[in-house]
Amino acid sequence: MPKIDVSKGDLESLIGKNFSEEELESALMFAKGELDEADGDNIKVDIKDTNRPDLWSVEGMAREIKHHLGNPDFFEAEDSKVVVFAEPELKDIRPYISCCFVKGISFSDGMIKDLMGLQERLHAQIGRNREKVAIGISDFGQICPDISYKLATNDLKFPPLGHTELMSPKEILDKHEKGIEYKGLVKKGIPILVDSKNQVISMPPIINSNTLGRIDENVKDVFIDVTGTDKKLVDLTLLVLAMNFQERGGKVYRVKIKDFEGERMSPDLSEVVAQASLSECSEICGLELDAKTIIGLLSRSGARAEANGDTIIARYPAHRKDVFGSRDIIEDILISYGYNNLTSQKPNIATQGGESRSERLMGVVEDIMVGCGFQQAISFALTNEETENAKMRLEGSLCRITNPMNKNYTAVRRSLLPCLMDFLSKNRHNEFPQRVFEAGRVADGAGCEKFSVSAIISNSAVNYEEISSILEALIANLGFNLSLERADDPRFILGRCAKAIVDGVERGIVGEIHPEVIQNFGLEAPVLGFEVELGFLIG
Amino acid sequence: MGYILTEEGKKYLKEGFPEMRLIEEISKGEISFEKAKDMEGFNIALQWAKKNNWIRIESGIIKLSEEGKAAITENKSGLEAALGCPDEASEDDLDILLKRSLVRKESGISDELESLKGKEVLSLTPNLIKSGVWREVTFRPYDAQFTGKKFYPGKRHPYRNFLRQLKEKLVLMGFKEMEPRFIVPDFWNCDALFMPQTHSAREIHDIFMVDAALPPIDKNLAKKVGDEHEASWNYKWSLERANKCVLMSQGTALSAMQLLNLDIPGKYFSLAKVFRPDVVDATHLLEFFQLEGIVCDKSMNFRHLLGLLKSFAQDIAGAQEVKFYPDYYPFTEPSVQISAKHPDLGWVELGGAGIFRKEVTRPFGIEEPIIAWGVGIDRLAMFNLGISDIRELYSANLKWLRENYYYAKN
Numbered sequence: 001m002p003k004i005d006v007s008k009g010d011l012e013s014l015i016g017k018n019f020s021e022e023e024l025e026s027a028l029m030f031a032k033g034e035l036d037e038a039d040g041d042n043i044k045v046d047i048k049d050t051n052r053p054d055l056w057s058v059e060g061m062a063r064e065i066k067h068h069l070g071n072p073d074f075f076e077a078e079d080s081k082v083v084v085f086a087e088p089e090l091k092d093i094r095p096y097i098s099c100c101f102v103k104g105i106s107f108s109d110g111m112i113k114d115l116m117g118l119q120e121r122l123h124a125q126i127g128r129n130r131e132k133v134a135i136g137i138s139d140f141g142q143i144c145p146d147i148s149y150k151l152a153t154n155d156l157k158f159p160p161l162g163h164t165e166l167m168s169p170k171e172i173l174d175k176h177e178k179g180i181e182y183k184g185l186v187k188k189g190i191p192i193l194v195d196s197k198n199q200v201i202s203m204p205p206i207i208n209s210n211t212l213g214r215i216d217e218n219v220k221d222v223f224i225d226v227t228g229t230d231k232k233l234v235d236l237t238l239l240v241l242a243m244n245f246q247e248r249g250g251k252v253y254r255v256k257i258k259d260f261e262g263e264r265m266s267p268d269l270s271e272v273v274a275q276a277s278l279s280e281c282s283e284i285c286g287l288e289l290d291a292k293t294i295i296g297l298l299s300r301s302g303a304r305a306e307a308n309g310d311t312i313i314a315r316y317p318a319h320r321k322d323v324f325g326s327r328d329i330i331e332d333i334l335i336s337y338g339y340n341n342l343t344s345q346k347p348n349i350a351t352q353g354g355e356s357r358s359e360r361l362m363g364v365v366e367d368i369m370v371g372c373g374f375q376q377a378i379s380f381a382l383t384n385e386e387t388e389n390a391k392m393r394l395e396g397s398l399c400r401i402t403n404p405m406n407k408n409y410t411a412v413r414r415s416l417l418p419c420l421m422d423f424l425s426k427n428r429h430n431e432f433p434q435r436v437f438e439a440g441r442v443a444d445g446a447g448c449e450k451f452s453v454s455a456i457i458s459n460s461a462v463n464y465e466e467i468s469s470i471l472e473a474l475i476a477n478l479g480f481n482l483s484l485e486r487a488d489d490p491r492f493i494l495g496r497c498a499k500a501i502v503d504g505v506e507r508g509i510v511g512e513i514h515p516e517v518i519q520n521f522g523l524e525a526p527v528l529g530f531e532v533e534l535g536f537l538i539g
Numbered sequence: 540m541g542y543i544l545t546e547e548g549k550k551y552l553k554e555g556f557p558e559m560r561l562i563e564e565i566s567k568g569e570i571s572f573e574k575a576k577d578m579e580g581f582n583i584a585l586q587w588a589k590k591n592n593w594i595r596i597e598s599g600i601i602k603l604s605e606e607g608k609a610a611i612t613e614n615k616s617g618l619e620a621a622l623g624c625p626d627e628a629s630e631d632d633l634d635i636l637l638k639r640s641l642v643r644k645e646s647g648i649s650d651e652l653e654s655l656k657g658k659e660v661l662s663l664t665p666n667l668i669k670s671g672v673w674r675e676v677t678f679r680p681y682d683a684q685f686t687g688k689k690f691y692p693g694k695r696h697p698y699r700n701f702l703r704q705l706k707e708k709l710v711l712m713g714f715k716e717m718e719p720r721f722i723v724p725d726f727w728n729c730d731a732l733f734m735p736q737t738h739s740a741r742e743i744h745d746i747f748m749v750d751a752a753l754p755p756i757d758k759n760l761a762k763k764v765g766d767e768h769e770a771s772w773n774y775k776w777s778l779e780r781a782n783k784c785v786l787m788s789q790g791t792a793l794s795a796m797q798l799l800n801l802d803i804p805g806k807y808f809s810l811a812k813v814f815r816p817d818v819v820d821a822t823h824l825l826e827f828f829q830l831e832g833i834v835c836d837k838s839m840n841f842r843h844l845l846g847l848l849k850s851f852a853q854d855i856a857g858a859q860e861v862k863f864y865p866d867y868y869p870f871t872e873p874s875v876q877i878s879a880k881h882p883d884l885g886w887v888e889l890g891g892a893g894i895f896r897k898e899v900t901r902p903f904g905i906e907e908p909i910i911a912w913g914v915g916i917d918r919l920a921m922f923n924l925g926i927s928d929i930r931e932l933y934s935a936n937l938k939w940l941r942e943n944y945y946y947a948k949n
Binding site for chain 2: 029030032034048049050051052125126128132230231232283284285286287324325326327328330331334335339340342343344345346347349350351352353354355356357358359363366369370371372373374375376377378379380381382399400401402403404405406409412422423426427430431434435436441443446447448449
């Protein structure tokens with residue numbers, strides 16, 4: 001969900017209309033935008049659609065809004081004679097390239113800033129950090145076509161953007177900040193773009209040349225190269241940039257790409273065609289819509305639609321690669337109609353509600369423990385090896401996170417007793433006795449989820465029976481039989497610990513916590529505790 | 540330990556035993572049975588006089604026997620003496636008196652109770668109550684204005700209470716809860732929701748992967764889902780990738796699983812924990828609860844979706860005013876975001892919704908429209924619990940928990 005800084009005046013001049021804040025808010029909805037902040041001319045727009053890069057810029061918003069206001073501006077491009085030769089050897093390295101050039105642009109400071117912002121968003125949101133898509137924009141005035149996209153050789157030195165000294169591609173990877181940042185993308189070979197005089201235009205996806213590839217207010221004509229690993233996205237990205245330059249008054253020229261697949265003109269301008277039945281449109285919208293109305297609404301979304309019997313065929317311009325089928329058409333109909341112009345209807349379906357079985361039963365366990373006078377704790381489901389094993393004097397497997405973010409949260413909790421010990425450690429200075437329980441979901445080392453309940457009592461003096469009697473009360477009130485059997489468990493004091501056997505099956509443990517465990521959690525008072533796996537109840 | 544007379548015993552002591560009165564009457568002249576019947580206590584008298592062999596009945600006339608005559612001569616039965624002084628009575632006599640409820644055992648502290656009469660006592664005891672002596676004592680006043688040592692009852696955690704109340708609202712609206720999970724194959728978290736394996740939200744920074752061994756996805760279903768991906772997203776779909784286990788990162792995963800077993804019409808919700816890699820601070824946690832659900836019926840349309848969201852805004856956020864914005868989710872089209880005007884928080888982004896894409900429902904053979912919705916609850920929870928740091932939702936501060944009177948506020 002890119003949030004985009006926009007000059008309100010700029011947006012208004014692109015659209016050719018001034019807006020009050022309220023009008024602007026409604027207009028932005030056509031571009032799936034929400035006015036996030038407004039501070040005089042500086043506004044921030046949250047564009048909701050992460051699948052519509054054509055909307056991620058002030059030019060894109062203006063284009064979409066103009067369609068909806070009935071003042072459409074269709075994209076046009078003239079075929080040029082310029083050819084880009086892509087060497088077949090790039091097929092396994094960075095296979096796709098799409099290019100075009102635009103003439104007659106008057107750059108302003110703000111435009112250059114906006115352009116850099118859009119480039120960044122495209123790289124981050126769809127380019128997967130320049131792997132799938134990377135953009136280069138150069139001064140077409142300095143380029144002598146035709147152009148070659150090939151593997152760089154190390155004798156080809158050029159000044160990278162921001163530097164004046166000549167560097168070889170290898171030196172750039174080792175020394176230039178962008179080289180260091182993105183060198184992982186060119187392990188198999190370094191692609192380079194040169195003109196007919198062997199002047200370097202750019203070294204995708206890393207850096208432009210400081211001479212041909214530098215954009216400032218003096219540049220009038222630009223050359224755009226987009227390279228990457230996803231053909232559809234490479235072409236879409238080029239198209240989005242080209243359309244934006246047209247919004248700024250530029251004239252776009254297509255170039256011929258000759259690559260391992262053959263020849264094609266770029267950007268690709270073939271229409272996206274989808275269809276929907278009239279009845280589906282009416283049913284999903286909840287409106288009685290005739291073909292004429294639908295065609296009218298779709299034209300405001302930039303689609304040329306026609307009716308063929310009961311079928312609506314919608315032809316979208318090439319940048320609408322997000323359109324897959326009927327539901328996309330229907331959303332466009334609804335957006336043009338205006339979500340807030342629809343009257344809502346309460347769904348009138350009689351169904352019987354209910355809690356899930358496990359949640360209902362956990363509620364019963366909680367009721368009994370609360371009735372026994374225990375305060376409920378709720379802990380994070382994520383924990384770490386130290387809390388589960390080392391501090392509890394245990395060893396054993398845990399369901400581990402393979403990409404942890406934070407050393408405190410590296411695994412799913414296996415038991416609740418350590419969570420409660422952790423709870424006590426945060427309450428050393430609060431009034432005793434402390435009687436706390438937790439009931440919840442845990443997972444074993446294989447990721448198998450179970451339900452568990454644990455309770456602890458901490459006080460200056462404690463007596464085993466205080467906790468064993470609570471465990472008995474819990475199990476009995478759940479309708480099962482508890483018996484205890486002497487056990488030896490490292491978490492508890494030897495001789496003050498028993499296995500909890502519920503209806504003949506071992507389900508848990510009860511006893512007085514081992515002083516070393518108490519110290520491991522930074523505590524000073526004795527602790528009694530139990531933990532029981534609730535498989536007998538919830539299974 | 541002594542014996543005292545019952546009310547009946549006292550009466551007998553004063554008026555004589557009924558059987559004695561009967562034989563005394565007969566001794567003045569024989570009486571017919573019919574006439575004697577009118578005497579007070581005749582039944583008891585007859586029973587005991589017969590038992591003692593003091594009388595016989597001949598042709599409807601009651602006659603005195605020799606033993607009867609002797610009893611009158613001695614003027615007093617043994618029992619009368621015993622009743623006069625039960626503490627000294629023979630065991631046999633006492634037995635009869637007890638059986639006839641003429642005497643009862645007196646508690647052993649009568650002297651002590653006696654001594655309390657007219658005095659101020661500290662404690663009300665069972666003996667004071669039973670003996671009735673409480674009527675004759677006064678009680679030392681307490682400082683009734685003192686509430687005593689602070690008592691902390693067992694309670695649910697305030698956040699849990701909030702979640703349970705939400706759940707109750709959903710259940711009352713006819714929604715069935717879906718079983719929560721922590722760990723799911725990524726298939727349910729993303730693939731079944733039409734999120735391509737190349738999607739930016741599926742990267743390592745957005746979903747926690749775990750080492751877990753869950754059963755693999757059914758191959759037939761997997762193929763249908765994979766085909767949808769390949770037809771639309773232009774890449775090679777991998778079953779192996781889909782079978783990788785993750786910590787659920789969106790509650791919609793449970794809705795996707797429900798598609799395997801969907802009642803139509805049906806309404807389902809989940810209030811499940813989801814996990815997202817993030818930096819933990821006052822507004823972010825690695826795990827949080829999401830309220831999500833689906834509604835499926837052949838009649839469902841987009842206006843119902845708006846109506847449903849509006850009722851959530853009213854019932855959950857207490858909001859009357861709402862605004863809808865076009866939105867985007869990979870698994871719904873059309874999609875919408877709802878903002879609601881909370882009475883205290885002002886405009887808040889309440890949630891998002893949409894109609895499941897055909898690409899989502901088709902592999903499950905479902906043709907009816909399914910509304911999918913999600914409501915953000917963290918801000919509402921924080922507001923309800925009066926906290927400003929999201930980490931406090933899971934508060935382990937016992938003092939705060941003991942002093943948080945959630946029920947009173949709601």
